[in-house]
Amino acid sequence: xxxxxxxxxxxxxxxxxxxxxxxxxxxxxxxxxxxxxxxxxxxxxxxxxxxxxxxxxxxxxxxxxxxxxxxxxxxxxxxxxxxxxxxxxxxxxxxxxxxxxxxxxxxxxxxxxxxxxxxxxxxxxxxxxxxxxxxxxxxxxxxxxxxxxxxxxxxxxxxxxxxxxxxxxxxxxxxxxxxxxxxxxxxxxxxxxxxxxxxxxxxxxxxxxxxxxxxxxxxxxxxxxxxxxxxxxxxxxxxxxxxxxxxxxxxxxxxxxxxxxxxxxxxxxxxxxxxxxxxxxxxxxxxxxxxxxxxxxxxxxxxxxxxxxxxxxxxxxxxxxxxxxxxxxxxxxxxxxxxxxxxxxxxxxxxxxxxxxxxxxxxxxxxxxxxxxxxxxxxxxxxxxxxxxxxxxxxxxxxxxxxxxxxxxxxxxxxxxxxxxxxxxxxxxxxxxxxxxxxxxxxxxxxxxxxxxxxxxxxxxxxxxxxxxxxxxxxxxxxxxxxxxxxxxxxxxxxxxxxxxxxxxxxxxxxxxxxxxxxxxxxxxxxxxxxxxxxxxxxxxxxxxxxxxxxxxxxxxxxxxxxxxxxxxxxxxxxx
Numbered sequence: 001x002x003x004x005x006x007x008x009x010x011x012x013x014x015x016x017x018x019x020x021x022x023x024x025x026x027x028x029x030x031x032x033x034x035x036x037x038x039x040x041x042x043x044x045x046x047x048x049x050x051x052x053x054x055x056x057x058x059x060x061x062x063x064x065x066x067x068x069x070x071x072x073x074x075x076x077x078x079x080x081x082x083x084x085x086x087x088x089x090x091x092x093x094x095x096x097x098x099x100x101x102x103x104x105x106x107x108x109x110x111x112x113x114x115x116x117x118x119x120x121x122x123x124x125x126x127x128x129x130x131x132x133x134x135x136x137x138x139x140x141x142x143x144x145x146x147x148x149x150x151x152x153x154x155x156x157x158x159x160x161x162x163x164x165x166x167x168x169x170x171x172x173x174x175x176x177x178x179x180x181x182x183x184x185x186x187x188x189x190x191x192x193x194x195x196x197x198x199x200x201x202x203x204x205x206x207x208x209x210x211x212x213x214x215x216x217x218x219x220x221x222x223x224x225x226x227x228x229x230x231x232x233x234x235x236x237x238x239x240x241x242x243x244x245x246x247x248x249x250x251x252x253x254x255x256x257x258x259x260x261x262x263x264x265x266x267x268x269x270x271x272x273x274x275x276x277x278x279x280x281x282x283x284x285x286x287x288x289x290x291x292x293x294x295x296x297x298x299x300x301x302x303x304x305x306x307x308x309x310x311x312x313x314x315x316x317x318x319x320x321x322x323x324x325x326x327x328x329x330x331x332x333x334x335x336x337x338x339x340x341x342x343x344x345x346x347x348x349x350x351x352x353x354x355x356x357x358x359x360x361x362x363x364x365x366x367x368x369x370x371x372x373x374x375x376x377x378x379x380x381x382x383x384x385x386x387x388x389x390x391x392x393x394x395x396x397x398x399x400x401x402x403x404x405x406x407x408x409x410x411x412x413x414x415x416x417x418x419x420x421x422x423x424x425x426x427x428x429x430x431x432x433x434x435x436x437x438x439x440x441x442x443x444x445x446x447x448x449x450x451x452x453x454x455x456x457x458x459x460x461x462x463x464x465x466x467x468x469x470x471x472x473x474x475x476x477x478x479x480x481x482x483x484x485x486x487x488x489x490x491x492x493x494x495x496x497x498x499x500x501x502x503x504x505x506x507x508x509x510x511x512x513x514x515x516x517x518x519x520x521x522x523x524x525x526x527x528x529x530x531x532x533x534x535x536x537x538x539x540x541x542x543x544x545x546x547x548x549x550x551x552x553x554x555x556x557x558x559x560x561x562x563x564x565x566x567x568x569x570x571x572x573x574x575x576x
Contacts, residue, residue: 024071024104028113030064030080033093033575034253038064039117042082049075049101076102078115085117086174091490094118094536094575095174098490098512118536118575119254124169125261127162127182134166135264139186141234142170143179143243147540149404150301150505154179154243175575176538177547178249180237182262185230231269233336237262241336244294244302248546253575269334270361274369276328276344278353284328285353285373288346291403292320292332295341295358300401300427300454300503304340319403337362343402344371345424352376354406354424356458376422377457379408381445381465383416386438391416393434396467401427401454427454429505432467439525440506441470452504470525474560477520478568480513480533487517488572491535494542495521496555498528508543526562530555533570 026046030039040062048054051074058066060080077099078090091100093116104110123142127135142157157178162168237260238247249260272292276285294304304320324330324344340361345354355373359366379398386394396418397410408420410431430450432440443450445465476495479487490512497507507529509521519533532542532555541547554573560566 022073022106023069024073024106024108024110026068026071026076026078026102026104026110026113028066028111028115030060030066031114031116033116033118038062039080039082039085040064042080042085042117044068044115045079045081046071046076046102047079048072049077071104073104073106073108076104078102078113080115080117082117084120086120086172088115088117090115092116093490096492096538097536118175120171121173121175121251121253121255121257122169122171123173123178123180123249123251123257123260124167124171125180125257125259127166127168127184127262127264130263130265134162134164135182135184136162136164136166137185138162138166138264139183139234140168141181141183142173143181144176144538145179145541145544146538147543150543151404152302152543154303173251175252175536176250177541177544178251179243179246180249180260180262181234181243181246182264183234184232184264184266230266231334233267233269235262235264235267239263241267242294242338244296244299250550267337270337270365271334272332272340272342272359272361272366272369274330274367274371276324276330276346276355276371276373279355279372279374285324285344285346286326286328288324288328288330288344288373290322290324290330290332290371291343291345291406292322292335293341293343293402295339300429301505304335335361341402342369342371343406343424343426344373345406346373350375352422352424354426356425374425376424377460379420379423379455379457379460379465381418381467383413383418383467383469385441385469385471386416386435390436390438393436395431395433396420397431398423398428398455399431401429407431423457425458427456429454430465430467435469435523437473437523438469438471439473439523440467441525442466442468444468452501470562472563473522474524474526474562475520475522475565476524476531476558476560476568477518477566478570479517480519480570480572481517482572482574487513488533488535489513489515489517491517491533491572492537493519493531493533493570495524496530496532496542496548498530498557499552501527502543502545510540510542524560526560526564529558529560531558531568531570532556533572535572536575537573 030042032039040060042060044058044066046056046068056068058068060066081087086095089099127138129135140162141159143154144157146153146155158170160168233241235241236243236246240246276288278285292304294302322330322332340359342357342359353373353375355371357371359369395410396413398408398420400406408423411418430443446461446463480491480493482488492512494510497504511519513519556570
C-alpha cells in the first residue's frame with residue numbers, strides 16, 4: 001500500500017511542473033531617449049489590456065534593467081514614471097506618440113524589451129510691475145494651443161499663484177510650445193503650493209483642490225475672500241494682453257528655463273453693453289444670443305478664451321456668449337481691451353435672423369452699441385463633375401468661421417442642385433463631403449472664388465454657386481527616414497498646403513507611419529504643398545503659425561498634379 005502511494009505522488013510531479021510553465025516573463029531595460037543611458041529607480045507598471053485589476057509593479061535597478069515574472073498570458077501596456085522625466089509608455093518617443101502593446105503567450109520569456117523616457121522641462125520666473133516690484137498672489141497660467149475641428153482654442157496646462165517674491169515655478173512639463181499669462185489681484189485664487197503644501201501641478205493637470213491644508217479656523221490665503229476694485233486683464237509673456245501676440249515658449253527636452261519674467265501692467269478689463277435690433281421692423285430682438293470673437297481679418301476659426309476662477313477651480317470658456325434679455329438688451333462680461341466681432345442671432349418660426357458689428361474695446365467701456373440683424377440668406381447652387389450614381393453620397397453645407405452653432409447643416413443635392421437655407425450674416429466656407437476619390441476643383445459665384453476665400457453672406461450677389469468636382473486626385477507615398485536613411489515607424493507625417501493657402505483647412509492631411517516607416521496620402525487636390533515628418537509632435541500643432549515658423553525650413557516642397565502618383569522620402573525632424 002505504501003509503495004502505491006509513492007508512485008501516485010511521483011506521477012503527479014510532471015503535472016504540477018507543466019502548470020508552472022504556463023506563466024510568462026518579460027525582461028528589459030529603461031533608457032534615456034536622447035542619450036541611451038540607463039534610468040535607475042524608475043517605477044514601472046505592467047497592466048493587462050483586458051483586465052484592469054491585473055497589474056504588475058516593478059522598479060528598475062541601477063543598470064536600468066527590470067523583470068516581470070509569473071505573468072498570465074495576454075496583452076499588456078507598459079508604463080514608466082520617474083521624477084525629472086515625462087511619463088512614458090512602451091513604443092513612445094514622447095507623450096504624443098502611439099504606444100505599443102506587449103503580447104505574451106503561455107510560458108513565453110520576452111527579453112530585450114526596451115522602453116525609453118524623455119526628460120521633462122521646467123519654467124520658472126517672477127512677476128514684477130512696471131517699477132520692478134514683485135507681484136504676489138497673482139494668477140499664473142500655463143497654456144497650450146489646441147485645434148478642434150480647425151478651431152484654435154487655448155487649453156490650460158497648469159496654474160498657480162505667485163509667492164511673496166512674485167515667483168512661480170512649473171516643472172514636469174513635456175516638450176512642446178507653451179504660453180504664459182499672469183493676472184494680478186484676481187477675485188479668487190488658485191491654490192499655490194507655498195500656501196497649501198500640495199505638490200506642484202502635474203503635466204496636463206490643473207490645480208483644483210481648495211480644501212486640503214485647511215484645519216480648524218485657520219484662514220487659507222489661497223481661498224480667502226477677496227474683492228478687487230477692478231478686474232484686470234491677463235498679461236502674456238511677451239508683454240501683450242492679446243494671446244495672438246503673445247510670445248511662445250518652445251521647450252525641447254530637459255530644458256530648465258529660468259528667465260521668463262512677466263512685467264504685469266494693471267490693465268482694467270472692459271465691458272460692452274447694447275441691444276439687438278431687427279432692421280426690418282426696428283424693434284428689439286428678444287432672447288438673442290451674442291457671440292464674441294477676436295476681430296482679425298487674417299484669422300479664421302479662432303475663439304476668445306475667458307478664464308474664471310471660483311473657489312480655486314478653473315473654468316475656461318472658449319466661446320464667449322452674451323444673452324440678450326426680452327428687451328433685446330445685453331451686458332457683456334469683463335474682457336481684455338481689443339477689437340472684437342459681435343455676432344448676434346436668434347431663431348424664430350420664420351427662420352434664423354442674424355447680424356454682426358465690429359467694436360473697438362480699447363480704452364474704456366463701450367455702451368449702447370446696436371447690432372442690426374436681418375433674415376438669413378438662402379444660398380443656391382449646382383454641383384457638376386459627379387456621376388449621377390455618386391451624387392447620393394455627396395453632402396453640401398456651410399461651416400461658420402465664428403461658431404459651430406451657426407453652421408448651415410449639410411444636405412444631399414437633388415439632381416446636383418442644392419439650396420442652403422438660413423445662412424445668417426457672417427463668413428462661411430463650403431463643407432463638402434462624400435466625394436470618395438474626387439476633390440473640389442472650383443467653387444465660383446460670378447467673379448467670387450469661394451474655394452480659396454470665405455463666402456460673406458452680407459455681400460453675396462444673386463445667382464447660383466457653381467461647384468465643380470474633379471475626379472482625378474493626386475496620390476503621394478513614401479518613407480520617413482532618419483539621418484542614416486533608415487525608415488522610422490510611428491512618426492507623424494503631415495501634408496500641408498503651401499503657406500499662401502494655409503486657410504484651406506480641407507487641404508491638410510496627416511498620418512502615422514506604419515511598422516515599415518511608410519506613409520501614403522490619397523485624394524490630394526492638385527496644387528503646391530509642403531511635406532513634414534516629426535518624430536514627436538502634438539496633434540494639429542502644424543496648424544499654428546507660430547509653431548510653423550520654427551519648422552517651415554524643414555519641409556519638402558511638392559507639386560501634386562491632377563492624376564499624378566509620386567514616391568517621396570522625407571527626413572524626420574528629430575527630438576532634440
